Amino acid sequence: MNGIGIIKGLLITLKHFFDTYIYDFGRKQKNLAPDDKRGMVNSSGLFTIQYPEEVLAASEEFRVIPFLVYETAEDGDHKYRCTSCGICAKVCPTQCIFITRKKDPETGKPIPSPEEFYIDTDKCMNCGFCAEYCPFDAIKMNHDFELATYVRGDTHIYNKEMLGKPVEYYAKIRPVNYALEVAEKAEKAEKATAA
Amino acid sequence: MSDQIVIHPLYAKLLEKFPESVVMDERQGFSGIVVQAITLLEVVKELRDNLGYDYLSSVTAVDDFPEERLEVIYHLFKSIGGAPVEIKVFLEREEPVVPSLTPMYPGAELQEREVWDLYGIRFDDHPDLRRILLWEGFEGFPLRKDWKEPLYEEDTKPFKSRWPEGKGERKELLNPYKDNVQYPREFDPNTLSGDVDQAMYKSLEYSDDPNSRVLQTDQMVVNIGPQHPSTHGVFRMTVVMEGETIVNLKPVVGYLHRNHEKIGERNTWLQNMPYTDRLDYLAPMSNNFGYAITVEKLMGIVPTERAEYIRVMMAELTRIASHTMTTGFLLNDLGAYFTPALYALEERELILDIFEEVAGSRMMVNYFRFGGVVRDVSPEVLKKIRHLVYNRLPRKIDELDKYISANEIVRIRCEGVGVLTADDAIAFSTTGPNLRASGVPYDVRRADPYSIYESLDFDVCTREHGDVFDRYRVRIDEIHQSIRILKQVLDRIPEGPIMAGKPQYVAKVPAGEAYGRVEGPRGELGFYVVSDGKPNPKRYHVRAPSFINLTSLAQMCKGAKVADAVTILGAVDIVLGEVDR
Numbered sequence: 001m002n003g004i005g006i007i008k009g010l011l012i013t014l015k016h017f018f019d020t021y022i023y024d025f026g027r028k029q030k031n032l033a034p035d036d037k038r039g040m041v042n043s044s045g046l047f048t049i050q051y052p053e054e055v056l057a058a059s060e061e062f063r064v065i066p067f068l069v070y071e072t073a074e075d076g077d078h079k080y081r082c083t084s085c086g087i088c089a090k091v092c093p094t095q096c097i098f099i100t101r102k103k104d105p106e107t108g109k110p111i112p113s114p115e116e117f118y119i120d121t122d123k124c125m126n127c128g129f130c131a132e133y134c135p136f137d138a139i140k141m142n143h144d145f146e147l148a149t150y151v152r153g154d155t156h157i158y159n160k161e162m163l164g165k166p167v168e169y170y171a172k173i174r175p176v177n178y179a180l181e182v183a184e185k186a187e188k189a190e191k192a193t194a195a
Numbered sequence: 196m197s198d199q200i201v202i203h204p205l206y207a208k209l210l211e212k213f214p215e216s217v218v219m220d221e222r223q224g225f226s227g228i229v230v231q232a233i234t235l236l237e238v239v240k241e242l243r244d245n246l247g248y249d250y251l252s253s254v255t256a257v258d259d260f261p262e263e264r265l266e267v268i269y270h271l272f273k274s275i276g277g278a279p280v281e282i283k284v285f286l287e288r289e290e291p292v293v294p295s296l297t298p299m300y301p302g303a304e305l306q307e308r309e310v311w312d313l314y315g316i317r318f319d320d321h322p323d324l325r326r327i328l329l330w331e332g333f334e335g336f337p338l339r340k341d342w343k344e345p346l347y348e349e350d351t352k353p354f355k356s357r358w359p360e361g362k363g364e365r366k367e368l369l370n371p372y373k374d375n376v377q378y379p380r381e382f383d384p385n386t387l388s389g390d391v392d393q394a395m396y397k398s399l400e401y402s403d404d405p406n407s408r409v410l411q412t413d414q415m416v417v418n419i420g421p422q423h424p425s426t427h428g429v430f431r432m433t434v435v436m437e438g439e440t441i442v443n444l445k446p447v448v449g450y451l452h453r454n455h456e457k458i459g460e461r462n463t464w465l466q467n468m469p470y471t472d473r474l475d476y477l478a479p480m481s482n483n484f485g486y487a488i489t490v491e492k493l494m495g496i497v498p499t500e501r502a503e504y505i506r507v508m509m510a511e512l513t514r515i516a517s518h519t520m521t522t523g524f525l526l527n528d529l530g531a532y533f534t535p536a537l538y539a540l541e542e543r544e545l546i547l548d549i550f551e552e553v554a555g556s557r558m559m560v561n562y563f564r565f566g567g568v569v570r571d572v573s574p575e576v577l578k579k580i581r582h583l584v585y586n587r588l589p590r591k592i593d594e595l596d597k598y599i600s601a602n603e604i605v606r607i608r609c610e611g612v613g614v615l616t617a618d619d620a621i622a623f624s625t626t627g628p629n630l631r632a633s634g635v636p637y638d639v640r641r642a643d644p645y646s647i648y649e650s651l652d653f654d655v656c657t658r659e660h661g662d663v664f665d666r667y668r669v670r671i672d673e674i675h676q677s678i679r680i681l682k683q684v685l686d687r688i689p690e691g692p693i694m695a696g697k698p699q700y701v702a703k704v705p706a707g708e709a710y711g712r713v714e715g716p717r718g719e720l721g722f723y724v725v726s727d728g729k730p731n732p733k734r735y736h737v738r739a740p741s742f743i744n745l746t747s748l749a750q751m752c753k754g755a756k757v758a759d760a761v762t763i764l765g766a767v768d769i770v771l772g773e774v775d776r
Contacts, residue, residue: 002603004603005598005601005602005603005604005605006602006604008598008601008602009531009534009535009598009602012538012598013534016538039544041545041579041582041583041587047541047544058551059548059551059552059555060552061551061552061553061554061555061570062551062555062556063555063556084358084359086357086358086359087700089353089357089358089361090353090357090358090700091353091463091465091466091700092353092357092466093352093462093466093467093469093470095352095353095354095357097357097358097361098356098357098358098361098362098363098364099357099358099359099361100359100360100361100362101358101359101360110359116361116362116363118361118362118363119363120363120365125469125559126556126559127468127469127559127561128555128561129465129466129469129561129700132569132698133698133700141555157363157364157365159363
C-alpha cells in the first residue's frame, strides 16, 4: 500500500525522540563517564551534544596548530627546547614555518637556539609533520581548536612568544606521549652514566 | 650490457606486428612501449579488439623539460583483471598533436580535455576540446615545467627563505612575480561578459529542426549549479531540455581547482601525503593508501606485516564511512531533506572518532608513511573497532537497508533510472560501485591485488540492472563485505613494528615511473608518479575516480527527467575535491 514507507520513516524520527528521554532518564549529566556521553557508541536517541556548553574531550593525538615547548628556569626565564635546526621548516608541506637562527653577536657563529620563530597559521594545514620529525621534542601539536579572531592579517602570524607553552601544558594534553618521552630520556641518561 | 632484457609477451606481439613504429621504452626504471603518433590508433585498435584491453584507465602526460619533449601516457587494462599495458607517445613541445582516443574509448573524453588544459597537447578528432579545469581567461599550460604561478618562489620545496634567515612575513606580499597574471591575447578581463560560456553552449548539440522533437516546443538550456545543494559541492550541469526531458547534458567542473598536481611537483615526496587527504575528503585513508603503495613500488620497499593489516583496516573503515554517507545523501537528493542523511552520518561519526584517535584528525588523517603507518593502533582502539564491527555496524546497516530498500518512493524514483549497460560502463571507463552495478565484476582488490587483499576472503558485489537503485544496493552490499574483511583483519592482526626501517623525512626515490592503484570507495584511484632521482617528484598524477565517472553522466541522463538528473548525480557519488583537484 502506498504511504507505508513514509509512515515507517516518520516513526524512526519519533523513536529517536523518545529514545533520547529514555536514555537520559536517571542519568546525572554532569558526572557521566566519557564513553557514556551522547555521540558515543552506546548512546541512543539524540546523537549530538550542545556545543559550546558541552565539549567532547579531544583524544590525545588530536592536532591543531603547533606550539613550542619551553622549560621554565628558576629565574623565570623561558628555555625553549628548540635548537633551530630547521627540520620542521624543511618538512613543512605548506612552508609556513619561518626560523631565524640566533647568532653570537661577536663572532657571528650560529648558536643552537631560535632568535625568531614564526608560524603562519593561515597556511598551516595541521598535518603534524613538524612535531613528528622534530628530533628534540621541541614542537608539539596543540589541542586548542577555538582559534577564531576578529581581525585577519598580522595577528595570524604567530611569533615565538605566542607559540611558546610550558612543558607542563604539554604533559597535561598529551600524558601518554609525555610519559614515553620521560622514560626514553631516563634510559638515555642511565646509559650515559653507565658508560 | 650482458643483462637480458625480458620483454613481456604482449609487448613482443606488438613489436612483431608493428616493427617500424613500436619500440620499447628502455630508460632505466621505465616500462611500456613507445608508439609513434600516426600509428597510435592502429596499435590501440589491435589491443582493444584482438588482445582484450577494453578498459582505458588513465590518460596523462609528462613534460621532459629542458628536453624538447612531451610524453602522452595511456594505461589500458582488461576488464577481466590483470596488469596494465602502458603506451607512450613522444611529442615535440611546440604544437604537439596526437590522435584522440575518444571515438574508441569514450571514457577518454574528459581526461583528454584535462591533458589539453594543463599541457596544451591537442587531440585530433576530439569532439569537444575545450579547457576543463581552468577558465577561458587563463594563459598558458600550467603543468609544463617552464610555467610559473603568480606566487612563484622556487621550483621545489623546501624554500630557502624559511631557514636559517626566516622572517615571519607573508610571501605573497613580497612576490617578485606580482604582475605575472596574464590573459590570452584575445581575452580582455575588463570587458568580461557572460559569453565566455558560448563555446560550451555551442558544444551542446541540440537541433533547431522542429520535426525532430517529440513535443512542439523549443528546447531550452538550464544550468543546474554551481551553487545548488543537490550538486554535492560546486559542480554545474548544463542541461538541454525538451519540456522536462533531458536531451543533452554537459558537466562543468573546475570551480574548486587548485592544481593539486603542480603543487605535488613542487612538494617533496613525503609532503604530498597530507595533500592527498584533500582529494577525496570523504575517504582520506584510501588516498593515503594509493599514494603510499605507488611510491613504495618505486622505492622498492615493503611495509611491515602489522602495518599492512592496519592499512587495510583503515581503508575498509573509510569505505564504510563513505558508503553510509553516500546512501544517506542519496535520500537527500530524492527530497527527504537531511533527516535520513543525518541518521546515516551517525555511523560515520563513530568511524571518524576512531580516525581521530589513531591519526589525530577526523578527515585530514595524514596517517600513512612510506613503509608503514605513522603510529600504532592501541588495544583500546582495537576494542572499539571490534565493538563497532561486531555489534553496531551490521545492526545499523541492516536497519538502514530495511527502511530504504522497501520504501516505495525510493524504489519508484530509483529503479530503472540512469541505466548504464555493462558495455557502456566499460567503454566510459566507469569504476567502482557504478561499474559493478552494471554487472561487471571488476574490483581492483581482486583484479590486481595489492597489500594483503589476496589473502582475505570477500566477494566482489555486482548487480545487473545498472540503474540508480542497483548502485545503492551495491554500496550496501559492499559495506557488508567490508565488515567481513574487518572481522578477518581484527582476528589476524599480528604484533610487530609498524614501520619498515627508520622514519625519515627525506624519501630516497630512484629514477623511474610507477602506476599504483587501489579500490577506493568511488572506484579505481590511481597514482602515476615519475621520479628523476631528486627529492621532488618530476610528475605526480592522480587518476581521480569520480572525475572519470562523470564522463558517463550525459549518457545516463539522456532521456531522463530533470529531477532524475539530481538523483543520478547523487548515485554517481562525486566528491569535488577529487574531481577538480
